[in-house]
Amino acid sequence: MAALKLALIGCGAIGTAVLELLRADAGLQVAAIVVPGPSLAGARAVAAQLAPGAVVAEAVPEAGIDLVLEAAGHAAIEAHVLPALRRGVRCIVASVGALSAPGLPEALEQAAREGGAQVQLIAGAIGAIDALAAARIGGLEQVRYTGRKPPRAWQGTPAEEGRELAALTEPTVIFEGSARQAAQLYPKNANVAATVSLAGLGLDRTTVRLIADPGVSENVHQVEAEGAFGRFELTMRNQPLAANPKTSALTVYSAVRAVRQHLLPLSV
Numbered sequence: 001m002a003a004l005k006l007a008l009i010g011c012g013a014i015g016t017a018v019l020e021l022l023r024a025d026a027g028l029q030v031a032a033i034v035v036p037g038p039s040l041a042g043a044r045a046v047a048a049q050l051a052p053g054a055v056v057a058e059a060v061p062e063a064g065i066d067l068v069l070e071a072a073g074h075a076a077i078e079a080h081v082l083p084a085l086r087r088g089v090r091c092i093v094a095s096v097g098a099l100s101a102p103g104l105p106e107a108l109e110q111a112a113r114e115g116g117a118q119v120q121l122i123a124g125a126i127g128a129i130d131a132l133a134a135a136r137i138g139g140l141e142q143v144r145y146t147g148r149k150p151p152r153a154w155q156g157t158p159a160e161e162g163r164e165l166a167a168l169t170e171p172t173v174i175f176e177g178s179a180r181q182a183a184q185l186y187p188k189n190a191n192v193a194a195t196v197s198l199a200g201l202g203l204d205r206t207t208v209r210l211i212a213d214p215g216v217s218e219n220v221h222q223v224e225a226e227g228a229f230g231r232f233e234l235t236m237r238n239q240p241l242a243a244n245p246k247t248s249a250l251t252v253y254s255a256v257r258a259v260r261q262h263l264l265p266l267s268v
């Protein structure tokens with residue numbers, strides 16, 4: 001059987017780790033790696049080591065791709081995922097927070113329908129998305145998400161406004177509001193907030209708290225959900241990636257699992 005041809009969008013912390021893990025997968029060929037112009041040379045160096053057969057380009061090739069994995073950032077959905085879906089290519093999306101932009105969920109659905117393809121949002125750094133989505137069917141009353149990361153994970157975000165992150169000595173709430181606001185203000189840190197909300201009560205009714213905590217070294221994600229099913233409390237203590245402290249290693253494994261689900265005859 002012909003190998004499944006994958007296009008990877010983004011070649012940063014997640015993309016590189018995904019390439020390492022998928023390197024030896026039978027039945028899979030990384031056919032393309034897509035990055036912005038200034039990163040082409042860096043991505044070519046990574047490809048030479050981890051995906052020697054891949055074309056490195058600024059756009060997904062128009063032919064010869066069976067599956068797209070986005071691990072790039074919110075802007076990549078509009079730029080690369082929508083066109084791929086319209087051409088009928090299945091897509092896996094890590095930057096779920098992009099769906100907080102009004103109209104983007106509908107645009108994704110429309111593009112997928114047009115192409116007869118499907119878009120899969122990964123659970124990424126969070127668990128229990130299956131339980132939450134199932135609980136929604138019975139009716140949910142409240143879903144609350146708390147994201148707690150070491151101060152350095154909030155560098156380059158609005159959390160820096162009016163405070164010196166490196167000088168924090170106490171856990172500090174840097175954001176309280178809806179999942180939609182969190183995903184828009186913290187596009188590299190609150191994709192999980194968007195995922196929890198899309199599985200549960202929606203972007204506007206899911207309450208989110210983001211905390212910079214000098215007392216933790218992990219990325220800690222908590223979900224509290226209540227409804228007709230009963231209630232659950234989930235705590236994930238994720239190891240961050242050395243290459244990007246904002247991102248949990250579990251996100252990489254979740255992306256790899258999603259790709260492998262397209263290869264295996266049986267998957268859990």
Ligand SMILES: NC(=O)C1=CN([C@@H]2O[C@H](COP(=O)(O)OP(=O)(O)OC[C@H]3O[C@@H](n4cnc5c(N)ncnc54)[C@H](OP(=O)(O)O)[C@@H]3O)[C@@H](O)[C@H]2O)C=CC1
Nearest residue numbers: 010011012013014035039071072073076095124125191247
């Ligand atoms: N669902 C989840 O649980 C999580 C989701 N994420 C999402 O994954 C994304 C990637 O994370 P991570 O790998 O750690 O980030 P990195 O910053 O390490 O890497 C991002 C990569 O994507 C490239 N890139 C950026 N914009 C585009 C674009 N428009 N088209 C193509 N490539 C692009 C970057 O290139 P350049 O350096 O040139 O900008 C870089 O190669 C995050 O931005 C976030 O949206 C992250 C963590 C958890």
Ligand SMILES: O=C([O-])CC(=O)C(=O)O
Nearest residue numbers: 125189190191192247248
């Ligand atoms: O990887 C994580 O811990 C979560 C994250 O950055 C996000 O939700 O965007």
